[in-house]
Each structure stands twice: as structure tokens, then as C-alpha cells.
Amino acid sequence: MQVPRPSDYLPHLAYDSVVFGFAGEQLRILILEYRNTGYHALPGGFVGRDENLDEAVRRGLRERTGLDNLHLQQFHTFGSTRRHQPEVMRTILSANGFPVDQAEWMLDRFITVGYYSLINYHLVTPRPDALSDSLKWYAIDELPPLLWDHREMVDKALYTLRRNLDTMLIGTNMLPERFTIKQLQQVTEAILGEKLHRTSFQRRMLSSGNLLRHEKLYTGGSHKAPYLYSFVTAGEGD
Amino acid sequence: MQVPRPSDYLPHLAYDSVVFGFAGEQLRILILEYRNTGYHALPGGFVGRDENLDEAVRRGLRERTGLDNLHLQQFHTFGSTRRHQPEVMRTILSANGFPVDQAEWMLDRFITVGYYSLINYHLVTPRPDALSDSLKWYAIDELPPLLWDHREMVDKALYTLRRNLDTMLIGTNMLPERFTIKQLQQVTEAILGEKLHRTSFQRRMLSSGNLLRHEKLYTGGSHKAPYLYSFVTAGEGD
DNA sequence: TTCCTATTGTCGCACGTTGCTACAATAGTA
DNA sequence: TACTATTGTAGCAACGTGCGACAATAGGAA
Numbered sequence: 413m414q415v416p417r418p419s420d421y422l423p424h425l426a427y428d429s430v431v432f433g434f435a436g437e438q439l440r441i442l443i444l445e446y447r448n449t450g451y452h453a454l455p456g457g458f459v460g461r462d463e464n465l466d467e468a469v470r471r472g473l474r475e476r477t478g479l480d481n482l483h484l485q486q487f488h489t490f491g492s493t494r495r496h497q498p499e500v501m502r503t504i505l506s507a508n509g510f511p512v513d514q515a516e517w518m519l520d521r522f523i524t525v526g527y528y529s530l531i532n533y534h535l536v537t538p539r540p541d542a543l544s545d546s547l548k549w550y551a552i553d554e555l556p557p558l559l560w561d562h563r564e565m566v567d568k569a570l571y572t573l574r575r576n577l578d579t580m581l582i583g584t585n586m587l588p589e590r591f592t593i594k595q596l597q598q599v600t601e602a603i604l605g606e607k608l609h610r611t612s613f614q615r616r617m618l619s620s621g622n623l624l625r626h627e628k629l630y631t632g633g634s635h636k637a638p639y640l641y642s643f644v645t646a647g648e649g650d
Numbered sequence: 651m652q653v654p655r656p657s658d659y660l661p662h663l664a665y666d667s668v669v670f671g672f673a674g675e676q677l678r679i680l681i682l683e684y685r686n687t688g689y690h691a692l693p694g695g696f697v698g699r700d701e702n703l704d705e706a707v708r709r710g711l712r713e714r715t716g717l718d719n720l721h722l723q724q725f726h727t728f729g730s731t732r733r734h735q736p737e738v739m740r741t742i743l744s745a746n747g748f749p750v751d752q753a754e755w756m757l758d759r760f761i762t763v764g765y766y767s768l769i770n771y772h773l774v775t776p777r778p779d780a781l782s783d784s785l786k787w788y789a790i791d792e793l794p795p796l797l798w799d800h801r802e803m804v805d806k807a808l809y810t811l812r813r814n815l816d817t818m819l820i821g822t823n824m825l826p827e828r829f830t831i832k833q834l835q836q837v838t839e840a841i842l843g844e845k846l847h848r849t850s851f852q853r854r855m856l857s858s859g860n861l862l863r864h865e866k867l868y869t870g871g872s873h874k875a876p877y878l879y880s881f882v883t884a885g886e887g888d
Numbered sequence: 889t890t891c892c893t894a895t896t897g898t899c900g901c902a903c904g905t906t907g908c909t910a911c912a913a914t915a916g917t918a
Numbered sequence: 919t920a921c922t923a924t925t926g927t928a929g930c931a932a933c934g935t936g937c938g939a940c941a942a943t944a945g946g947a948a
Contacts, residue, residue, distance in 0.1 A: 847906085847907060847908070849907090849908075849909085850905090850906055850907060850908080853905095853906085854905085854906080857905095868915075868916095869915095870915090870916075871915070871916070872915055872916030872917055873914070873915055873916070874913060874914035874915060875914075875915065
């Protein structure tokens with residue numbers, strides 16, 4: 413098993429990503445567990461010396477989720493000196509049989525750029541990396557204790573996502589190509605953490621001009637079938 | 651004249667600050683000019699190896715503006731490889747008689763964290779640093795060409811500021827303790843880059859519950875005198 | 889076929905906010 | 919005592935939103 417070499421990466425700089433998905437009417441994020449330690453943390457990584465920061469994040473997410481072309485959103489850079497806790501990383505490395513003396517640079521202080529991304533839960537096949545035992549979805553309100561300041565990162569990511577909701581068509585990434593308004597409302601509610609009124613939400617979405625109505629969806633339920641919608645992409649619609 | 655030593659600072663990491671002030675009914679920002687080059691750029695700096703990122707920015711702004719306790723807002727971290735243009739920094743260093751061989755680390759690739767701050771124009775005494783000829787206010791729509799991606803930084807800072815306007819009581823930092831609603835409107839217009847309707851703005855501000863009305867301001871003008879207001883701080887008001 | 893029920897799509901109404909106009913109330917000057 | 923520029927406030931229409939009412943289903947049960 414190979415240790416990342418200091419010559420390949422920028423020192424003192426890392427990224428961590430908060431990957432949001434939606435399933436079971438709940439907002440979920442990807443959390444990894446370091447092998448043999450019970451430690452949980454956000455998936456992150458280092459930035460190659462000749463690699464764009466955005467690309468490094470994209471690469472990391474591709475390796476871990478199999479997804480490409482994700483929409484990344486940077487939300488904050490964490491640069492407090494209190495983040496530096498070399499003993500934690502030392503524990504992780506030695507618990508996995510890594511030669512710590514070859515990975516001294518990983519024990520240094522790190523400034524970390526936080527990104528979040530909205531993805532379709534059902535398209536992901538989480539792949540743990542060399543250091544981690546598992547990479548799993550956790551409901552946003554049932555997270556395990558996280559290492560370092562990762563809990564703060566999640567909170568800040570969610571805060572930023574909520575503030576940016578008006579800017580982005582959430583469903584674009586979290587839902588299948590075609591979806592019902594109810595699904596859209598459930599995702600929105602999961603993100604905002606509050607219930608919305610059905611008819612107001614329906615009216616607001618329909619009058620926004622962002623939705624295209626398609627055929628009805630017959631689920632077999634004994635009630636009126638809802639229409640399916642998709643988001644209007646540039647040029648479509650009127 | 652001393653060159654910053656690599657052992658004192660984190661390599662590859664810097665910050666740049668967009669300092670907003672308001673004067674002459676215009677939004678202005680602080681721009682420095684590197685000595686003997688004609689190059690203009692945002693004031694920035696490096697982060698000490700044991701220094702909080704926020705503190706580094708605060709220190710830099712204190713040295714350059716004389717102001718302390720500024721409200722800093724981080725808006726984006728720039729990490730593209732295209733930012734790396736060593737020849738520019740080499741020119742700046744040699745134009746100032748700095749021994750370039752002692753400052754090789756400054757020619758490396760840098761990831762830069764962008765901050766903006768709102769301050770009271772009239773309280774600032776800009777102080778150029780060792781490398782810069784001047785540190786001056788420029789109206790936001792009359793900026794000189796800026797080095798690297800600093801123009802993009804300004805645009806992004808302004809964009810973020812506009813989006814966060816509802817969160818912050820702008821006048822708190824850009825206006826004196828007591829101000830008229832007209833002044834507040836002018837600052838807001840300068841930031842948003844658009845004119846607002848007087849009576850609507852007045853009504854919105856008064857009904858927001860954030861303003862305390864004080865005595866009138868008699869300027870000598872032959873017309874009704876406006877009231878002075880201040881922002882309600884926590885606990886004040888009703 | 890005829891109910892019955894759960895869900896969806898719309899409409900109507902009250903209420904608060906905002907753009908805009910009108911108008912009264914100054915503060916100084918002619 | 920006019921006159922002017924500016925400020926404070928009210929009125930009205932337009933619009934978005936919370937909320938309830940109701941019609942229109944899609945299937946299952948009687």
C-alpha cells in the first residue's frame with residue numbers, strides 16, 4: 413500500500429467534500445470510516461502540485477462515487493491553527509500499517525477548502541479508499557461524531573446550501589431526470605429542514621417557469637396520478 | 651529591506667483582501683501599486699506557520715489601514731493553476747532590488763483565499779508596504795487593470811457582498827455611528843449598482859426594526875432637516 | 889357498476905411587501 | 919410672506935404567499 417508522496421502534492425493544503433444525496437425522504441451525506449480506528453470523517457484529499465483545486469476535488473469524488481461532471485460548490489476555507497491535531501492522523505496511519513516516518517508531511521498543519529455537491533443517491537457506488545474501512549450514507553440528523561472540525565464543515569455546507577437554494581435547481585442533481593412535484597417538495601423540505609405548504613409550493617414551482625410538464629405517472633396508488641416534470645434547460649421552453 | 655522568509659510562512663498559500671469603503675457617493679476599494687512597475691493589485695499577504703488564517707488577514711489589514719476589529723468575510727478560494735505566473739512576481743521583486751534567489755518560494759504556485767471587508771472610508775490612513783508605491787482608493791467602476799485574477803476576485807467579492815446584503819447591516823461599518831436614511835440609501839445603491847426608490851427604501855428601513863431615531867441633522871440647506879439614525883444593537887430598542 | 893379514499897391540480901381570499909404617486913411638513917433664502 | 923429643495927408619511931395597485939376549499943382523478947371495495 414502506498415503513502416501519498418509529499419513531492420506529488422501541495423503541502424498544508426487539503427479539501428474536504430460534503431456530498432449530499434436524497435433517499436428515504438431524508439437528506440444524507442457520505443461519511444467515511446478510517447480503518448481500525450472507529451474514526452468518522454468527511455471524504456477529502458490533497459491537491460496535486462500541478463492540479464487545479466477544483467479538479468482535485470472532482471478527481472476525489474470520481475474515485476469515491478464513480479460520478480463525473482458533478483456540480484461542485486465551494487463554501488468555505490478552514491484555516492484555524494486549532495485544526496492541527498497531528499496525533500489523530502498519526503493514529504490513523506499507524507492503525508493501517510503506514511510508515512509514519514514517510515508520511516510526516518501528513519501530520520503537518522493543513523488548511524482545508526470545503527466543497528459541497530448535490531448528487532443522485534441512486535447513481536452512486538461508494539468506494540472506500542486505502543485508508544478507510546467504509547464510505548456510507550448517513551442521514552443528516554444521524555451523523556456519527558466526526559473528526560477535527562468536520563461537523564462544523566457539514567453545518568456550514570448545509571447553511572450555504574440553504575442560502576443558495578434560490579440560485580440552483582436542486583432537483584437537477586438530486587432527482588431523476590423526470591420527477592413529480594411532490595418529490596421536489598420532499599427534497600426541498602429535507603434541505604431546509606422544515607415542512608412547506610403543498611399548494612403554495614406547487615404554485616411557486618409551476619409559475620417559476622423552470623418546469624416542463626410531461627406525461628402522468630401511474631404508480632398503482634388508488635388516487636389521482638401526478639404529472640412528471642423536468643427542469644427547463646437553456647433554450648427549451650418558451 | 652527584508653524579504654519574507656519561507657520558514658515564517660506557509661508555502662503556496664496567500665490571501666487577498668477586497669476592502670470596500672464609501673465616499674463621494676461611490677463604492678471604492680483599496681488598490682496598491684507595486685513600486686517601479688505600474689502594476690496594480692489587491693492588498694494581500696502570507697499566512698504565518700502558526701497563525702490563524704483569519705488572523706493573518708486581520709494583521710495585514712491592520713498594517714495597511716490602521717483599523718482593527720474589522721468584520722472580515724471570506725468569499726472564495728482561488729486555486730487554478732493558471733494563476734501561476736512567476737515572471738510577474740519576479741519582475742516585482744527585481745524592480746525593487748530584492749534578491750530573487752532568496753525569495754524563490756514567492757515565485758511558486760499560490761492558492762489564495764479571498765476576503766472582503768466593509769470599512770469606514772474616513773477612518774483609514776492607507777499605508778503602502780515595502781513593495782508598493784501606493785495604496786489608494788479607486789471607485790469600483792474605475793479600477794485600473796489588475797494583476798493575475800484580481801479583477802475576478804473583485805467581481806466575486808462584490809457578487810457575494812450583494813447576496814449577503816440582507817444578512818448584514820451595511821451601514822454598521824461603512825457609515826458613521828449616526829447617519830441619515832439618505833446616506834444609507836446611497837451606500838446601498840452603490841453596492842447594488844442600481845437606484846432604489848426613495849419612499850420604498852425609507853419605509854422598508856423604518857419597518858425593519860433595525861433603526862433607532864435620534865435628533866435631526868441641520869446641514870444649513872434650505873429644506874426640511876432629516877433625522878439621524880443609528881443601528882439597533884442587541885438588547886437596545888424594544 | 890357504484891361508492892369510497894387518498895392524492896393531485898386549481899382557485900379564492902386574506903395578508904404582507906413593494907413600486908409609485910401624492911401630499912404635507914419643514915429649513916432656509918429671497 | 920413667497921419660494922424651493924428635501925424629508926416624512928399615507929394611499930393605491932400589483933404581486934407573492936399562507937391557507938383553506940373543492941373538483942378531478944386512480945384504483946380498490948361493496
